[in-house]
Amino acid sequence: MCASMVELGTEICPCGLGKPYSQCCEPFHQGKNHAETAEQLMRSRYTAYVKHLDEYLLRTWAESTRPVGMDVEEALSWQKLTVLKTKKGRQKDKKGWVTFCAEYQIGLERFKLVEKSEFKRDDNGHWVYVEGEFE
Numbered sequence: 593m594c595a596s597m598v599e600l601g602t603e604i605c606p607c608g609l610g611k612p613y614s615q616c617c618e619p620f621h622q623g624k625n626h627a628e629t630a631e632q633l634m635r636s637r638y639t640a641y642v643k644h645l646d647e648y649l650l651r652t653w654a655e656s657t658r659p660v661g662m663d664v665e666e667a668l669s670w671q672k673l674t675v676l677k678t679k680k681g682r683q684k685d686k687k688g689w690v691t692f693c694a695e696y697q698i699g700l701e702r703f704k705l706v707e708k709s710e711f712k713r714d715d716n717g718h719w720v721y722v723e724g725e726f727e
């Protein structure tokens with residue numbers, strides 16, 4: 593039996609869950625579905641950074657902290673996401689925190705960023721990103 597269940601040509605979602613993009617973060621990006629947990633939103637936002645989906649990043653940003661526009665660093669390429677810790681952010685919660693490590697590359701140099709992000713539910717009950725704190 594083939595070790596991989598994923599068909600050739602299927603794009604694996606960059607968020608780290610190993611599922612095809614079309615069954616992972618894409619429905620969130622297309623607005624067909626909403627993240628059920630803070631971690632799901634965090635992963636879908638990471639993928640949006642990978643794909644430069646500025647509109648999604650702004651849409652899932654709390655109004656109080658949302659920037660006017662995204663300042664995309666073209667030279668930077670996101671490599672890997674690892675979720676280190678989550679606190680609350682479940683279906684029944686109104687707030688949540690996700691600590692993650694994101695690896696990125698600029699030129700030949702590779703960097704690591706560890707951030708604790710805060711999420712809350714907006715007026716429609718959808719998870720949004722509030723702010724992050726570097727660790």
Ligand SMILES: [Zn+2]
Pocket residue numbers: 605606607608609613616617618635636639
């Ligand atoms: Zn994903």
